[in-house]
Amino acid sequence: MLLVTGVLAVTMDPLRRLLKDAAIAIKGEKIINIGKAAELEARFPNAERLDGRGMLALPGFIDTHVHSDQALLRSFADETTWRPFLFDYIFPLLRYRTTKDALVSLQLCILEMLKAGTTCFVDTMIHSRYEFDVLASAVAEMGLRGVLAKYVMPQAAFENNKIDTRTFHSEDESFASAERAIEHWNHVNNGRAQVWLGPLVPRDPETCTPSFYMRVAHVAAKTKTGAVLHLGAEQDDLKFFDESFHMRPVEFAWAYGLVGQNILLIGGCWLSNDEVQILVRTKTNVVHSPSANMKMASGVAPVAKLRGAGVNVTLGTDAGANNNAHDMIREMKAACLLQSISTMDPSALAAEDALACIQGLMKSNCTLTTKSHRRRVHLIFAC
Ligand SMILES: [Zn+2]
Numbered sequence: 594m595l596l597v598t599g600v601l602a603v604t605m606d607p608l609r610r611l612l613k614d615a616a617i618a619i620k621g622e623k624i625i626n627i628g629k630a631a632e633l634e635a636r637f638p639n640a641e642r643l644d645g646r647g648m649l650a651l652p653g654f655i656d657t658h659v660h661s662d663q664a665l666l667r668s669f670a671d672e673t674t675w676r677p678f679l680f681d682y683i684f685p686l687l688r689y690r691t692t693k694d695a696l697v698s699l700q701l702c703i704l705e706m707l708k709a710g711t712t713c714f715v716d717t718m719i720h721s722r723y724e725f726d727v728l729a730s731a732v733a734e735m736g737l738r739g740v741l742a743k744y745v746m747p748q749a750a751f752e753n754n755k756i757d758t759r760t761f762h763s764e765d766e767s768f769a770s771a772e773r774a775i776e777h778w779n780h781v782n783n784g785r786a787q788v789w790l791g792p793l794v795p796r797d798p799e800t801c802t803p804s805f806y807m808r809v810a811h812v813a814a815k816t817k818t819g820a821v822l823h824l825g826a827e828q829d830d831l832k833f834f835d836e837s838f839h840m841r842p843v844e845f846a847w848a849y850g851l852v853g854q855n856i857l858l859i860g861g862c863w864l865s866n867d868e869v870q871i872l873v874r875t876k877t878n879v880v881h882s883p884s885a886n887m888k889m890a891s892g893v894a895p896v897a898k899l900r901g902a903g904v905n906v907t908l909g910t911d912a913g914a915n916n917n918a919h920d921m922i923r924e925m926k927a928a929c930l931l932q933s934i935s936t937m938d939p940s941a942l943a944a945e946d947a948l949a950c951i952q953g954l955m956k957s958n959c960t961l962t963t964k965s966h967r968r969r970v971h972l973i974f975a976c
Pocket of ligand 1: 659859912
């Protein structure tokens with residue numbers, strides 16, 4: 594039993610309680626109690642003590658947008674927009690990556706995340722060129738939780754030789770390997786390394802086949818897992834969806850089943866009001882990556898508006914080269930400041946709201962959320 598004493602505990606419980614002079618009781622791998630230090634010290638007199646005075650204790654952060662295989666590429670492609678970024682810099686390098694490279698990159702990424710307080714992450718596309726089990730084992734061994742989205746690709750991409758076929762599977766092979774990984778990893782180590790589906794980004798007319806995205810939705814439902822999809826993050830994507838399908842990006846996702854509580858849509862910078870309503874009705878989650886959106890000049894997601902409408906918005910750092918960091922404290926601060934300047938309202942996304950985003954929590958309706966409460970939460974961003 595370990596007792597961390599004297600901390601200011603930000604509980605993020607339904608009442609959003611902030612506990613001064615608090616203690617946290619930890620038994621094995623579990624937090625078993627949080628309360629006033631004096632009370633818990635009396636209850637657990639023989640516990641090992643760790644003095645946390647002057648420290649803030651927060652729940653672990655959840656980073657819902659990570660590309661761990663790019664952690665070694667930070668600052669490699671600064672000051673470029675998405676096309677040259679991907680096609681001239683990132684893809685040519687990743688093409689020659691081995692499992693060993695990916696493992697080192699993942700381990701570095703995890704160390705950085707742990708140092709910054711992240712305890713759960715979503716790796717949005719574990720590529721077929723890497724031995725999946727090697728990477729999943731590393732997540733399970735390094736002590737945090739990971740959702741590893743196994744890359745799946747449409748047959749059209751394979752047959753059109755759009756991408757280097759030496760490193761890609763056919764559609765059937767990519768789904769078969771994903772289902773094997775789901776079957777194994779979602780049932781061991783208490784699900785510490787969960788497997789989802791990470792489909793090819795729909796933005797190319799030669800590879801974007803609706804039947805493929807319907808299959809993603811079907812397999813996710815059948816295997817009771819989730820899918821994480823990059824969708825409409827760039828203004829160029831709107832033109833693609835309009836010309837190819839006469840739809841908006843979220844309308845496309847809705848038409849082919851990729852909406853719902855088990856779906857994470859990354860992007861959201863160019864949403865129409867109708868798309869927001871689809872997200873509300875289907876309870877689809879939106880991943881906001883403010884630093885990457887600013888760095889790549891992608892746009893500004895209307896996070897305050899989405900949350901106000903009832904959409905669950907989470908935060909993610911994106912890739913090493915999109916952001917140059919995997920630090921959720923910085924990401925929360927960026928999210929708040931970006932909403933402030935884009936809405937001209939400094940309270941559009943309060944610090945407490947940003948904290949709720951990285952817990953995957955909806956906006957609190959708690960009546961105890963007072964102004965003084967919010968001031969105290971702002972301590973987090975004072976560093
Ligand atoms: Zn991404």
